[in-house]
Amino acid sequence: MDIAAKLAILADAAKYDASCASSGTSKRHSAPVRGGPARGLGSTEGAGICHSYAPDGRCISLLKVLLTNACAFDCLYCVNRASSNVPRARFSVQEVVDLTLDFYRRNYIEGLFLSSGVIRSPDYTMEHVVRVAKSLRLDHGFKGYIHLKTIPDASPELISEAGLYADRLSINVELPDEASLRRLAPEKDGRSVRRAMAGLRGRIEEAKVERRAPRFAPAGQSTQMIVGADAADDRAILKTSSTLYAGYQLRRVYYSAFSPIPDSSAALPLKPAPLMREHRLYQADWLMRFYGFSVDEITEGGGMLDLAMDPKLAWALRNRHFFPLDVQRASREELMRVPGLGRTTVDRILSSRRFRAVRSADLARIRVSLGKVAPFLRLADHRPSIALLESERLVERLVPRPRQLALAL
């Protein structure tokens, strides 16, 4: 099998992992210092770069492949499960190294995201994954981004080595609760996944605090949950996320709407989960992390987020007594709760209100959509209608027509 044929199989097998981040690692470059020679290949500059976008709207930042899609596990939601009939392939360590470097030199990618089906044993699999990263770093002086998927039961020595070469490590929790995991991924053990994440957090913190500790995954760890393959509702998913963020210092939790896979199992839902559900979960995740909302506030209207409107607007419509707010006097925390205001626009309002009584033209200039904020915000030249704020018409006014929604789905 030639490289392109293997790549077709092993990239196809990797695409259900939503993570694409290449940001937040230590800064490195390979430029000559004081007239010396170039040192290796590559750089990382804090922010990541999306080198392309596929028509699914996802950023292509890393060469995301599996080392092999042969797998001993039979996780029903996974295209690579043992009982699936998909064609199998396996890269050699050298092939992945060469492909990464060839793509990188042409500026197609920021680096490598390498995962693997579990073959023979967790240690055997992890060792091969680590060998790719080690060769890139040591044989080729590669300074680009490396994300390695961690096999939960791999030995601590291999995990240490992985952290030495990788920028990010991740372990997918896959499903929000243990009952679903037992049903859909019988060989996966939720406990050992948690324990492995705890182990990563311990090492990441140690590397940060103790100057003599060896380098360990400077871009931290992340995880992914599949949405819509089991019966878990959005509240359960968000509760799990907030627990994981608090416990393991995760940089990100990725949500991946279950989508039909070739050769899928009869035990799975036939229909894909709406992409809008995934989108709402990301919005809710953002509200939890940056806007001071709790899971309970976000899901007080029910276990499932409203697909027709974003969770912040939904909260505002349930909590109309909180509004209207006075743009001149409201606190930052209060302004962050106004539908239509984001972190940047709130900062700009706070700075400009020291200079002027903020009017609608000012908001328009700092790119605030007046139609969205007008019902909730009192301005120097605008007094929101209390009647409108209390009436049912407000929903019609703020929520896009169902026809547009169907398109968005």
Next chain:
Amino acid sequence: MTPRRVVLAGPADVAGWRAAARRLLADGVPAEAVVWSSGGAEDLFCDAADGDAEAPSPPAPSFSVPRAFVELADAGLLHSDPGRFDLFYRLLVRVVADRSALGDAADPDLVRARALAKAVRRDKHKMTAFVRFREVGTEAGPRFVAWFEPDHHIVEATAPFFVRRFAAMRWSILTPGRSAHWDGQDLLFADGARRADAPDGDALEAVWRTYYASIFNPARLKVSAMRAEMPKKYWRNLPEAPLISPLIAGAARRTADMVAAEPPAPKKGQRLMSKPKPERLIDETAIDALRDEVDGCRNCPLWADATQAVFGEGPGDAEVVVVGEQPGDKEDIAGRPFVGPAGALFDRAAGEAGLDRSRVYVTNAVKHFKFEPRGKFRLHKTPAPSEIAACRPWLERELAVIRPKLVVAMGATAARAVVGKPVKIGDTRGRILESAEGPDVLVTVHPSFLLRLPDEARRREEFERFVGDLRLVAPFVKAA
């Protein structure tokens, strides 16, 4: 007043603009009295013969301006808008007169300046993303050449990125306005080039296209999201772009096929991995058996959010068992008791009390960590009586195996678990409660109580009292 005319060295001559702006500012020239021209192709009215162009002059005094303005101007001045030099000079005059002028986010000049800077930063970012090198064989080895069409005058400003990243390669980036060349040591800029000057292909592009087509998920088409980040204007220089239309066109059919397909008969499970029973690292003694068992405990809901059950630690024949409340954040991560701040304080107090810490078995009344997630942290929550009761059998079994002479209960939760009913610490602490059938009991405070005391003097006093309580323990250990 005759207008002052400034001719810059080129459309990206930010240094020239700075020098001229300093001079104008020193001369007190108002913004409306300056005519800027870049000398570039964009400058239709540039007349080289015009005598009153600004002559090179000695360096003008420098003015201090906020860092934020410098950053804004450095980016915004590279925009292709012919009015940019004028706009930034006007803003400069205002900022020098009143440093707080930048604070008003709704100011029209500032809004425009920010828009220019943002467009330039985006253009630069897209250049780092969408430049595609093609490899060319030369006698001196491979050379990598790219053709790119930026919107603004960003080649000089963006080229250092490619040096930092591709220093070991020889490369050229050709654009209609400027070209950048790197030979491994030096970065050189030259005039613009034509598309035909760049190579028209690279054998690896077919492999890249294979990757692009394979990483795309046809079940989740989001064309507008793609186009927002990768606008069509870039497509003509992206080798993967010709695939976009056919991939979109085929997506619906591929998804429908996947959904309609009969679930296939599962393949006979290959034995790819033997799953041996995990080897025991430790002898199968009674206490280790308990340790394995407790991790599967589901007697109360606390297991669901915790990482693991944290069992006791210490000699299996200890004379003294010390019971704390529950594992904290650190203990939950490490899987070991008493490794957090409260544990460290206990160790210190035990040392002062002359207690041989290595002879003491330490454990908790509740084995899973109870907490409330709060952003990036977990806030400790006191276990409920039902949770203490649910966990009590584990403590009883631990004590039954170890058979200590004394149990030290630290804090109300531990006291409740050990005694079996609510206990007032203040009334019972500091004396050995003898028991006919079981081990004797000593109640004292939990070290985390000491950590929470805000008053330094009070904390010292309470620490001494705690050490005093622990002094009562030492004889039990020595008696062995």
